[in-house]
Each structure stands twice: as C-alpha cells, then as structure tokens.
Amino acid sequence: MELILLFFIFTLAGFLGFELIAKVPSQLHTPLMSGSNAISGITIVGAIIAAGADDGSWITTVLGTAAVTLAMVNVVGGYFVTDRMLGMFRKKDAASPAKKEEPRP
Numbered sequence: 001m002e003l004i005l006l007f008f009i010f011t012l013a014g015f016l017g018f019e020l021i022a023k024v025p026s027q028l029h030t031p032l033m034s035g036s037n038a039i040s041g042i043t044i045v046g047a048i049i050a051a052g053a054d055d056g057s058w059i060t061t062v063l064g065t066a067a068v069t070l071a072m073v074n075v076v077g078g079y080f081v082t083d084r085m086l087g088m089f090r091k092k093d094a095a096s097p098a099k100k101e102e103p104r105p
Contacts, residue, residue: 029085037078044071 024032051064 033078033082033085037075037082040071040075040078044068044075047071 021032047064047067049064051061051068053060053064
C-alpha cells in the first residue's frame with residue numbers, strides 16, 4: 001500500500017509541476033530557473049547523503065552516485081541557461097573601443 005501511495009504522490013507532483021510551468025509568463029522564466037537551481041542544490045545534498053549511506057547495499061551507492069551526477073549536470077546546465085537568458089537583456093555597445101578605426105588624414 002505504501003508503494004502505491006508514493007507512486008500516486010509522484011504522479012500528482014508531475015502533473016502539478018507541468019501545469020504550473022505551462023502557466024508561467026515568459027518574463028518570469030529567468031527567476032524561475034534561478035529558483036529551480038537552488039532546489040537542485042538541495043537535491044545534490046540529499047544525493048550525497050544517499051550515496052554515502054552505509055546500509056551494506058551496493059545499489060544504494062550506485063543510485064546515489066548517479067543521482068549526484070545527474071543533479072550536478074542539472075545545476076550546471078541551469079546556470080548556463082540562466083546566464084544566457086540574462087545576456088539577452090544586457091545592453092550592446094554601438095561601437096566598442098577596440099573596433100574603432102582611426103580617421104585617416
């Protein structure tokens with residue numbers, strides 16, 4: 001019975017997350033990405049605890065290591081995407097000093 005309840009909660013969270021993300025306006029995607037990166041950082045802590053658990057089972061170590069790897073990929077990728085999105089809002093210089101040509105006499 002406990003496994004069915006956990007699967008129900010997982011499925012409900014998936015549907016709820018999809019509905020929430022689908023309704024977010026495009027102006028709020030960057031702050032939302034930053035928040036999800038913070039949550040993924042917490043996930044890394046939990047994955048490290050799972051990988052280091054000493055319960056005598058090798059499967060726990062393998063799954064915990066995989067969780068740490070995937071969570072790190074998620075965080076690093078999220079920061080790259082956030083930086084790229086913020087770069088779209090930076091002002092571009094009309095002419096940078098390095099590219100200015102000197103007037104010829």
